[in-house]
Amino acid sequence: MSIPTNLKYSKSHEWVKPEADGTVTVGITHHAQELLGDMVFIELPEVGKTLKQKEECAVAESVKAAADVYSPISGEVIAVNSPLADEPGKINEDAYSSWLFKMKPSNPAEIDALLDAAAYTALVESEDH
Amino acid sequence: MLKMTPLNQTHRDMNAKMVDFGGWDMPLHYGSQLDEHHKVRQDAGMFDVSHMLPVDIKGDNVRDFLRRLVANNVDKLTLPGKALYSCMLTPQGGIIDDLIIYFLSETWFRIVVNAGTADKDVAWMMKQRDALAPNLEITPRRDLAMVAVQGPNARAKVWQVITGSQPATEELKLFQSAVVDSYFIARTGYTGEDGFEIILPASDAPAFWKALHAVGVAPAGLGARDTLRLEAGMNLYGQDMDETKNPLESGLAWTVDLKSERDFIGKQALLDTNVTQQLVGLVLIDRGVLRGHQQVVGEQGGVEYTGEITSGGFSPTMNQSIALARVPTQIASNDEVSVVVRDKKLRAKVVKYPFVRNGKVMV
Numbered sequence: 014m015s016i017p018t019n020l021k022y023s024k025s026h027e028w029v030k031p032e033a034d035g036t037v038t039v040g041i042t043h044h045a046q047e048l049l050g051d052m053v054f055i056e057l058p059e060v061g062k063t064l065k066q067k068e069e070c071a072v073a074e075s076v077k078a079a080a081d082v083y084s085p086i087s088g089e090v091i092a093v094n095s096p097l098a099d100e101p102g103k104i105n106e107d108a109y110s111s112w113l114f115k116m117k118p119s120n121p122a123e124i125d126a127l128l129d130a131a132a133y134t135a136l137v138e139s140e141d142h
Numbered sequence: 143m144l145k146m147t148p149l150n151q152t153h154r155d156m157n158a159k160m161v162d163f164g165g166w167d168m169p170l171h172y173g174s175q176l177d178e179h180h181k182v183r184q185d186a187g188m189f190d191v192s193h194m195l196p197v198d199i200k201g202d203n204v205r206d207f208l209r210r211l212v213a214n215n216v217d218k219l220t221l222p223g224k225a226l227y228s229c230m231l232t233p234q235g236g237i238i239d240d241l242i243i244y245f246l247s248e249t250w251f252r253i254v255v256n257a258g259t260a261d262k263d264v265a266w267m268m269k270q271r272d273a274l275a276p277n278l279e280i281t282p283r284r285d286l287a288m289v290a291v292q293g294p295n296a297r298a299k300v301w302q303v304i305t306g307s308q309p310a311t312e313e314l315k316l317f318q319s320a321v322v323d324s325y326f327i328a329r330t331g332y333t334g335e336d337g338f339e340i341i342l343p344a345s346d347a348p349a350f351w352k353a354l355h356a357v358g359v360a361p362a363g364l365g366a367r368d369t370l371r372l373e374a375g376m377n378l379y380g381q382d383m384d385e386t387k388n389p390l391e392s393g394l395a396w397t398v399d400l401k402s403e404r405d406f407i408g409k410q411a412l413l414d415t416n417v418t419q420q421l422v423g424l425v426l427i428d429r430g431v432l433r434g435h436q437q438v439v440g441e442q443g444g445v446e447y448t449g450e451i452t453s454g455g456f457s458p459t460m461n462q463s464i465a466l467a468r469v470p471t472q473i474a475s476n477d478e479v480s481v482v483v484r485d486k487k488l489r490a491k492v493v494k495y496p497f498v499r500n501g502k503v504m505v
Contacts, residue, residue: 050159050170050171050175050365051174051175051176053431053456054429054430054431054456054463056429056430072484074430074431074456076175076176076365076369076455076456076458077170077175077365079431079433098429102176105174
């Protein structure tokens with residue numbers, strides 16, 4: 014599956030979508046769900062929580078293992094995708110439409126410093142070898 | 143260099159996700175572990191279990207040797223083809239391995255042992271043989287492959303594929319086997335469903351696998367095998383038990399014969415032991431997933447206790463998390479315990495396993 018070029022990526026396999034209003038939407042990548050296998054449980058952060066970049070903020074569990082989700086940037090959680098918690102398998106179907114939470118960034122410069130699609134593709138390829 | 147079964151290339155041709163499983167290159171799944179799990183519960187799936195090792199023991203009085211070697215009583219094996227599940231113990235009562243013994247004749251028994259313990263098992267058997275019955279011949283059969291076909295429709299699918307197998311095997315009860323040409327067919331398994339485990343020449347395995355696939359048997363990987371056996375409440379060696387644990391604290395007292403006069407290796411240690419731990423089933427009440435090594439905590443009569451999950455995971459059939467846990471013997475069914483999951487304590491209910499048998503939830 015191709016890696017969307019309109020998103021930014023963290024080294025820990027979260028995707029970040031910068032929205033027009035300055036907020037961002039966060040999920041885990043197709044590569045991450047592929048490594049984990051069938052998803053069976055998602056624990057989302059609380060709305061209103063302030064996160065630091067790289068802080069553990071959610072848990073994605075598959076049939077195989079539990080994986081921490083790290084906040085790709087610093088900011089405040091302004092919304093979570095609650096319906097996803099009832100259907101974690103949606104992440105396996107389409108990781109890039111199955112968002113976990115939305116944030117209001119406290120330091121927008123962190124977004125620019127994230128990986129772009131080309132750099133993230135290179136990261137995934139290096140991990141595959 | 144990873145060890146490969148005769149079906150390695152066949153798995154790759156079917157787009158299996160391969161993993162290192164105790165030194166063996168094995169299929170984890172062929173796309174979706176959940177789909178494979180449901181296929182076995184509802185229809186028929188097949189597993190390559192050729193990493194496990196059949197060991198043939200031949201000669202005069204094999205039975206006498208096995209009376210000493212294993213904890214269950216091989217005198218229960220009266221009909222040729224009959225199988226028996228047993229532990230093989232250290233003199234201290236620790237579990238060297240759990241295995242299935244097939245009685246073929248008084249001069250030929252076949253024992254199927256786990257992959258990870260195969261080398262030490264064979265070495266132990268040979269050491270005991272040298273001391274007790276040097277005339278016996280012990281032969282590891284790496285020339286054979288093993289395929290488990292499991293599910294409510296598994297037997298019928300096998301009958302479609304192996305000519306002449308239906309009349310020879312349809313009357314078999316659980317834990318009985320028959321030989322049909324070069325196929326050794328046993329009504330056993332590790333899923334809690336009906337089905338066969340079939341031992342056959344390694345060179346025939348790829349064609350057999352493809353023939354089963356052609357009649358609608360779904361390939362299933364180690365991932366589904368683990369969730370199926372956990373739902374079925376079957377122990378996994380190395381997780382739920384090992385040499386530091388005895389069968390009495392591993393939910394396997396039913397496999398140990400302490401009543402007969404027979405003296406087996408480990409018997410005295412078991413008679414002397416004070417059993418303080420037991421294996422119980424847990425069903426998670428809160429949301430989350432139980433995993434191996436998580437701590438179980440609680441309080442009873444003002445005394446705090448701890449235990450540990452030995453195997454845990456998500457039950458696809460029950461759509462919630464279940465586990466096997468080793469806890470103090472005073473914990474009883476329907477008790478509520480807490481399990482430490484990351485920074486939280488989640489509530490779980492103690493149950494008698496199996497959780498699922500023949501497609502039905504039992505707890």
